[in-house]
Amino acid sequence: MRFQQIDSIERLSALVTAADDIVVLLDGVMPDLEVAVSAIRERSAVLAFAADDAVPLGFERIDPTRAWSGLLQTRGESVARLLDMPTDIDMASTLLRVALQAGTRVVELDSRLLDENRWHRAILEENKGALERVWLRRHLAPATFLAPGPAIAERIGMRLSHDVSGSRKERVPLAAAVMGGILAFAAGLLGHPAMGLAIAGIGAVAWAIASMFERVARVGTPERAKPLLPQVMNWAYDGLILFLLGHAMPDDLSWLRLYVPLLLLGLLRLGQTLGPPRWRASYGDRITLLVLLTPLAWAGYVAPACAILSLIVLATLFIDRDDGELTGA
Numbered sequence: 001m002r003f004q005q006i007d008s009i010e011r012l013s014a015l016v017t018a019a020d021d022i023v024v025l026l027d028g029v030m031p032d033l034e035v036a037v038s039a040i041r042e043r044s045a046v047l048a049f050a051a052d053d054a055v056p057l058g059f060e061r062i063d064p065t066r067a068w069s070g071l072l073q074t075r076g077e078s079v080a081r082l083l084d085m086p087t088d089i090d091m092a093s094t095l096l097r098v099a100l101q102a103g104t105r106v107v108e109l110d111s112r113l114l115d116e117n118r119w120h121r122a123i124l125e126e127n128k129g130a131l132e133r134v135w136l137r138r139h140l141a142p143a144t145f146l147a148p149g150p151a152i153a154e155r156i157g158m159r160l161s162h163d164v165s166g167s168r169k170e171r172v173p174l175a176a177a178v179m180g181g182i183l184a185f186a187a188g189l190l191g192h193p194a195m196g197l198a199i200a201g202i203g204a205v206a207w208a209i210a211s212m213f214e215r216v217a218r219v220g221t222p223e224r225a226k227p228l229l230p231q232v233m234n235w236a237y238d239g240l241i242l243f244l245l246g247h248a249m250p251d252d253l254s255w256l257r258l259y260v261p262l263l264l265l266g267l268l269r270l271g272q273t274l275g276p277p278r279w280r281a282s283y284g285d286r287i288t289l290l291v292l293l294t295p296l297a298w299a300g301y302v303a304p305a306c307a308i309l310s311l312i313v314l315a316t317l318f319i320d321r322d323d324g325e326l327t328g329a
Contacts, residue, residue: 009083012091016080019075021073023071024074025071029119029120031047031070035109036071040071046062046072046100046107047069047071047072048067049113050065053111053115054114055067070121072099074095074099075102082095140216146279147284148288149204149205149286150284153212153287154211157209157213160209164213170213174206174213176203176210177204180199180204187244188247193245196247198290200237200290211230241265242261245302246258249261250300250303267317271283271316276316283313
């Protein structure tokens with residue numbers, strides 16, 4: 001792809017042939033990419049909104065009922081006609097008039113694009129933060145509140161990403177997640193597994209925020225292989241939880257000290273892959289799991305709690321919540 005800065009109509013005309021397609025995007029307009037591509041994919045078009053909705057927002061009226069959206073596609077021959085115009089013309093508006101006079105079709109877009117902040121005339125300093133959050137929500141789906149721990153943590157991460165993106169602070173949650181895991185492991189070794197579970201919960205929150213920072217950083221970039229670190233961290237935290245729960249179990253359970261938490265985490269892992277789709281995020285919610293188990297570990301009831309949770313997870317694995325029938329998964 002080649003970019004050239006054009007400072008005159010003559011230079012533009014020299015670069016464009018009559019057979020070329022010209023896409024004009026008005027300065028300051030931020031369109032919905034999918035809608036725009038779909039509307040101009042087949043042939044030349046002037047994209048417009050209902051005038052009553054668009055003109056108050058600063059869009060240019062093109063007839064009594066419609067206003068230009070700021071985006072059009074026309075043939076290269078339209079550029080040649082600019083040579084007959086005065087040199088001080090507004091190039092975008094003039095190309096709009098030339099395209100309309102040439103009979104270019106007008107495609108009226110749904111005004112809900114304006115209401116939902118998906119198509120903007122100008123990005124102002126006072127509203128760019130809100131628009132950025134709307135854009136991120138469209139491209140990143142935080143966890144649903146069926147998994148309350150990640151849902152809250154990821155929304156915090158999405159909100160904070162605006163302030164820390166590109167700075168050293170961006171790595172703070174990842175460092176906190178790693179340090180939390182180390183401290184939790186140390187607490188377990190020193191005979192304080194309940195404290196370790198509490199620290200691990202804080203580390204899990206930090207990891208969810210760090211993961212959201214990474215997802216925000218990758219929005220709009222080319223698709224690439226999933227990084228290895230998230231997989232390593234997820235398995236490492238499961239191993240840490242297994243270690244801490246095993247140390248929190250009563251000594252008289254013998255080999256069951258490890259078996260009971262291993263059964264629980266194994267079923268949760270199974271649920272993340274084979275469980276009812278709408279509940280898979282719930283099976284992967286280690287933050288809520290740690291919030292539930294930490295006080296029970298302090299009180300000495302972690303063994304029955306793990307057993308009961310294992311039965312609940314096992315039961316839900318065979319229930320399709322969408323139609324109420326048993327599944328064969």
